[in-house]
Amino acid sequence: MALRFILAASALILHVIAAPPQAQAPLFPYAKAVGSRGPSLESARANAPHIFNALHSSMRQWGSSLNHNGMSLFPARIPNNTHLYHGTHIPNAVKGMEWLAFEIEHAEMFARAFPGRRPGRRPGKPGDPERPERPERPGEPGEGPPTPPFELTWGETVDGIQSMDDDDDEPDFSRGYLHIYRTIRPLTNLVYIDGMSAGKTMMGTLDTQDYLLRNITDGDDSPAFNDFRRGQDLCDLGAKWGIEGFVRMEMGFEIIFCEFSDGLILESAYERPSGKNQSFERMPQLEVLRGASMRYPGITAQRLRLDYSGMVSAYWYDLNMTNPDPERADLPRLPASDVEGLGNMKADFMALFEESSSRSDVGNDWQGVTDMIITRYSDRLQLMAGNDTSRDTILSDIAVLLNLYIDYGNFDVPTAIEKCSAHYLIAAVPESTADHMIHEALLTVMNEICSTLFYVRHLILVGEDETDRSALEESKLALKSLIAYLDWTTSKECGKCGYDEICFVAIWPWGSMEDHKHPSCMKDEVLSRRQGYWDMWGLRPRPPPGNETGSAADGLW
Numbered sequence: 209m210a211l212r213f214i215l216a217a218s219a220l221i222l223h224v225i226a227a228p229p230q231a232q233a234p235l236f237p238y239a240k241a242v243g244s245r246g247p248s249l250e251s252a253r254a255n256a257p258h259i260f261n262a263l264h265s266s267m268r269q270w271g272s273s274l275n276h277n278g279m280s281l282f283p284a285r286i287p288n289n290t291h292l293y294h295g296t297h298i299p300n301a302v303k304g305m306e307w308l309a310f311e312i313e314h315a316e317m318f319a320r321a322f323p324g325r326r327p328g329r330r331p332g333k334p335g336d337p338e339r340p341e342r343p344e345r346p347g348e349p350g351e352g353p354p355t356p357p358f359e360l361t362w363g364e365t366v367d368g369i370q371s372m373d374d375d376d377d378e379p380d381f382s383r384g385y386l387h388i389y390r391t392i393r394p395l396t397n398l399v400y401i402d403g404m405s406a407g408k409t410m411m412g413t414l415d416t417q418d419y420l421l422r423n424i425t426d427g428d429d430s431p432a433f434n435d436f437r438r439g440q441d442l443c444d445l446g447a448k449w450g451i452e453g454f455v456r457m458e459m460g461f462e463i464i465f466c467e468f469s470d471g472l473i474l475e476s477a478y479e480r481p482s483g484k485n486q487s488f489e490r491m492p493q494l495e496v497l498r499g500a501s502m503r504y505p506g507i508t509a510q511r512l513r514l515d516y517s518g519m520v521s522a523y524w525y526d527l528n529m530t531n532p533d534p535e536r537a538d539l540p541r542l543p544a545s546d547v548e549g550l551g552n553m554k555a556d557f558m559a560l561f562e563e564s565s566s567r568s569d570v571g572n573d574w575q576g577v578t579d580m581i582i583t584r585y586s587d588r589l590q591l592m593a594g595n596d597t598s599r600d601t602i603l604s605d606i607a608v609l610l611n612l613y614i615d616y617g618n619f620d621v622p623t624a625i626e627k628c629s630a631h632y633l634i635a636a637v638p639e640s641t642a643d644h645m646i647h648e649a650l651l652t653v654m655n656e657i658c659s660t661l662f663y664v665r666h667l668i669l670v671g672e673d674e675t676d677r678s679a680l681e682e683s684k685l686a687l688k689s690l691i692a693y694l695d696w697t698t699s700k701e702c703g704k705c706g707y708d709e710i711c712f713v714a715i716w717p718w719g720s721m722e723d724h725k726h727p728s729c730m731k732d733e734v735l736s737r738r739q740g741y742w743d744m745w746g747l748r749p750r751p752p753p754g755n756e757t758g759s760a761a762d763g764l765w
């Protein structure tokens with residue numbers, strides 16, 4: 209009986225996995241030309257949980273902070289009449305390229321006046337010895353370890369500004385302005401770069417921008433922090449491809465928008481407090497992070513929609529994404545030296561972006577499919593796998609999860625697994641190449657879930673004797689290995705914190721390794737001491753070439 213079940217189940221798995229895609233999608237140009245180096249269902253299966261999680265975490269601060277090395281690009285659209293915020297030191301409407309935030313708290317950080325600066329003088333200029341080295345920024349601890357490098361204006365670091373020559377049009381940093389912009393048409397030609405893609409680190413958060421889009425190779429000395437240059441390069445590429453901006457995430461979602469005078473209107477540019485006017489904010493770091501944390505589940509109000517059917521992910525290519533840093537094997541990296549492989553992916557993205565822009569609306573809501581799956585299975589899997597969970601609880605939860613797929617009059621395991629695997633996938637109709645890759649990945653993940661659950665059900669029922677410890681233990685092992693395979697970000701959630709706390713996961717530039725591994729509720733006074741997770745080599749003295757020991761994940765400051 210046991211043997212028959214396992215044989216039947218594995219035969220079905222083979223069948224499902226080996227099934228060809230229903231309709232043959234037109235493949236990417238490079239897939240045709242280069243064959244094996246193009247996107248493949250085989251890669252989509254091998255990377256299935258990563259693809260699932262990239263969909264689930266897209267445009268969400270939570271999962272994108274945990275899985276901070278994004279490996280995917282998505283066409284994105286922002287509706288007409290959406291507010292976007294910009295903090296700066298001049299009141300005039302921006303022309304050309306600049307940064308925009310979705311959240312007010314984020315933009316306010318860049319709108320602050322830095323007291324004690326004379327007009328026309330860069331803060332912290334040499335020859336200003338009585339001035340503090342760095343102006344205060346929310347979240348900067350006063351004492352303790354050296355402060356992280358930071359941007360005084362979006363895209364430029366203090367250090368970068370200090371090394372610039374004086375010129376007449378430099379802003380007066382003693383005044384700050386918060387600009388409110390509104391879209392006056394739908395912005396339909398945007399690209400979303402997933403992960404903590406505005407985190408200026410050497411850990412891989414910039415791989416899709418620097419290695420894939422900007423063509424920077426391993427040998428180039430490209431400090432993570434030179435974000436103004438990065439923005440210019442992206443917008444140069446955008447000008448060729450018809451992309452008007454790039455959406456990224458740090459402590460909130462932001463856009464590098466390439467031409468402010470096209471599509472935006474400045475509604476107001478209010479001056480921030482300075483001089484005699486007081487600012488009464490008391491918990492700046494907590495509040496900026498609260499602003500970001502409110503977006504853990506998404507930025508809400510459909511302020512941005514992704515075209516999942518136009519997604520391109522490194523996960524569906526035959527690329528070696530093993531991290532050269534063995535201590536961070538959990539983080540994928542793009543292989544900078546694989547010029548051919550990355551070139552194919554880039555060309556494919558260009559083709560899919562063009563196809564996406566020509567569609568009147570976005571494609572399938574694949575994130576919705578992952579939400580349906582995670583909300584149904586995540587907590588119940590955790591409960592069943594618990595060390596103290598009883599046989600009866602497992603049986604009961606399995607029944608809740610699987611009864612839908614069981615015809616009690618005519619029970620057949622392979623059919624039940626097939627129904628269970630396909631159930632949530634019917635919400636999307638695979639048309640584009642991306643759809644087929646995603647469908648394959650999600651089907652692979654569902655097959656893993658459903659096969660494991662039917663296997664556990666069988667184990668528990670066969671070990672009918674309540675004292676059969678081994679069946680129970682075997683079940684929990686199977687459930688635990690399923691949970692490890694899925695690696696869902698929901699398992700690290702804090703639950704509701706106190707109103708004076710936030711559930712804190714390491715968000716660039718803040719947080720420690722502990723905060724990355726085990727997010728927890730934290731108050732303001734604790735938050736300011738949480739540092740060291742993010743490797744921002746760009747502004748630290750780099751170790752001599754060839755000496756890269758202890759570089760990535762240790763405490764840095």
Ligand SMILES: *[C@@H]1O[C@H](CO)[C@@H](O)[C@H](O)[C@H]1NC(C)=O
Pocket residue numbers: 288289391392393394
């Ligand atoms: C955007 O909204 C504004 C205000 O409602 C309207 O005047 C304008 O025509 C809209 N633009 C487009 C392209 O829909």
Ligand SMILES: *[C@@H]1O[C@H](CO)[C@@H](O)[C@H](O)[C@H]1NC(C)=O
Pocket residue numbers: 423547551
């Ligand atoms: C990027 O590199 C590839 C391979 O070296 C080259 O073919 C391509 O033209 C480069 N693209 C840009 C925009 O520099």
Ligand SMILES: *[C@@H]1O[C@H](CO)[C@@H](O)[C@H](O)[C@H]1NC(C)=O
Pocket residue numbers: 484485
């Ligand atoms: C800020 O200070 C100026 C000059 O003292 C004063 O005119 C203005 O009303 C103050 N603004 C606020 C919001 O208190």
Ligand SMILES: *[C@@H]1O[C@H](CO)[C@@H](O)[C@H](O)[C@H]1NC(C)=O
Pocket residue numbers: 528529530531532
């Ligand atoms: C993949 O990359 C890792 C890290 O750079 C390297 O150690 C490994 O040898 C590579 N594997 C293959 C098959 O090239």
Ligand SMILES: *[C@@H]1O[C@H](CO)[C@@H](O)[C@H](O)[C@H]1NC(C)=O
Pocket residue numbers: 595
């Ligand atoms: C559950 O049991 C395993 C194996 O005995 C042990 O390693 C693990 O720490 C336990 N987990 C909890 C939450 O107690």
Ligand SMILES: *[C@@H]1O[C@H](CO)[C@@H](O)[C@H](O)[C@H]1NC(C)=O
Pocket residue numbers: 751752755756757
């Ligand atoms: C590499 O860096 C470590 C730590 O800073 C140092 O102890 C070691 O001497 C360096 N090795 C070389 C070859 O420079």
